[in-house]
Amino acid sequence: MMRDPGSAEPPPKTPPLPRAARLLVVAAYALLAAAVALDLATNPSLTFSPVLATAPVLASIGTRRARVPLLTGLTALCAVAPLALADPDVAFPVHLTAGATVLAITCVSTASVVLVATRERQLLQTRSVAEAAQRALLRPVPERIDSLRVAVRYIAAAAEAQVGGDLYEVLATPYGTRVILGDVRGKGLGAVETAADVLGTFREAAQVEPDLGAVALRLDATVLRRGVGEEFVTAALVEVPTVGGPAELVNCGHLPPLLLRGGTATEIQTPVPDPPLALRHLVEGPCHRTRFSFAPGDLLVLCSDGLTEARDTAGHFYPLGERLAAMPHSASPGPLADRVVADLRAYTGGELSDDVALLILRRER
Numbered sequence: 001m002m003r004d005p006g007s008a009e010p011p012p013k014t015p016p017l018p019r020a021a022r023l024l025v026v027a028a029y030a031l032l033a034a035a036v037a038l039d040l041a042t043n044p045s046l047t048f049s050p051v052l053a054t055a056p057v058l059a060s061i062g063t064r065r066a067r068v069p070l071l072t073g074l075t076a077l078c079a080v081a082p083l084a085l086a087d088p089d090v091a092f093p094v095h096l097t098a099g100a101t102v103l104a105i106t107c108v109s110t111a112s113v114v115l116v117a118t119r120e121r122q123l124l125q126t127r128s129v130a131e132a133a134q135r136a137l138l139r140p141v142p143e144r145i146d147s148l149r150v151a152v153r154y155i156a157a158a159a160e161a162q163v164g165g166d167l168y169e170v171l172a173t174p175y176g177t178r179v180i181l182g183d184v185r186g187k188g189l190g191a192v193e194t195a196a197d198v199l200g201t202f203r204e205a206a207q208v209e210p211d212l213g214a215v216a217l218r219l220d221a222t223v224l225r226r227g228v229g230e231e232f233v234t235a236a237l238v239e240v241p242t243v244g245g246p247a248e249l250v251n252c253g254h255l256p257p258l259l260l261r262g263g264t265a266t267e268i269q270t271p272v273p274d275p276p277l278a279l280r281h282l283v284e285g286p287c288h289r290t291r292f293s294f295a296p297g298d299l300l301v302l303c304s305d306g307l308t309e310a311r312d313t314a315g316h317f318y319p320l321g322e323r324l325a326a327m328p329h330s331a332s333p334g335p336l337a338d339r340v341v342a343d344l345r346a347y348t349g350g351e352l353s354d355d356v357a358l359l360i361l362r363r364e365r
Contacts (some may be wrong), residue, residue, distance in 0.1 A: 045089035073106025165191025182235030213287035306354035333360035
């Protein structure tokens with residue numbers, strides 16, 4: 001089997017060309033064929049052989065296999081000879097120049113495909129490493145924890161986007177079920193490393209700190225100790241008692257959770273907002289805890305800004321609250337999470353510019 005020049009691995013899968021691009025390429029091939037036919041049928045003192053140099057360029061469009069423009073260019077080079085015989089009145093240096101042009105453009109087109117394929121392969125490898133690290137951190141969440149039913153959905157952004165730092169966890173603790181959903185400012189492996197530190201601290205502090213605000217302060221200190229430029233993390237922390245009683249929220253600069261009750265979606269606002277993690281030193285006093293009614297049958301929705309900042313073709317943000325209120329709510333939050341994901345993809349046309357984390361809780365008792 002012939003191997004692409006300069007490639008030790010299979011090239012990345014070729015993305016499909018948009019319909020308009022395909023039509024333009026087909027039109028270019030038609031013009032090229034017409035030029036060759038016209039050359040054979042017209043005055044022997046006139047030649048169109050230089051246009052054969054466009055063949056390898058056209059063949060390189062949309063492919064990641066170097067053999068495609070290479071073989072196409074060699075075929076075009078071979079076609080120069082018949083055209084030279086069909087145009088005996090054209091000076092030989094003209095035909096020689098046409099052949100050299102075809103050969104040069106073939107080399108350039110082949111090298112361009114090799115370069116693009118190599119860079120895409122490197123990008124995919126880097127992204128796959130970051131995604132693997134992120135998935136190792138975001139452990140599967142049980143569908144049932146104490147008095148809660150839980151559904152989590154994580155949607156990776158488009159292939160060309162960098163991996164983000166969305167994070168979440170749901171833990172059964174001596175103080176009830178504790179939940180975190182957050183978003184690291186930034187992208188790539190650095191964001192994943194920060195998410196790892198935050199989740200590690202949360203998994204330990206949530207089990208030993210009786211006060212949810214103290215857990216938030218531990219998380220703030222963790223991010224601050226990293227000292228990575230202006231890096232910070234927005235996070236919403238929720239505590240739900242095992243049996244009865246109101247839930248508690250500490251919101252560190254994150255999107256307000258949504259409470260679904262009786263077909264109405266209500267934001268859980270904190271009277272005094274707290275800054276994101278790593279910026280706590282900018283304000284005085286402890287973290288502010290907000291208690292709110294979370295009755296059996298209610299649904300609580302937490303998400304990252306990749307969901308609410310997703311846009312449609314007109315540039316409008318995804319209206320999560322309105323969409324949720326219009327959706328049927330079943331006994332399990334899983335179907336609702338699936339509906340939100342499907343609705344989001346339909347709203348954006350399937351294109352996302354940022355990763356999306358969605359966590360839905362339903363209280364059973």
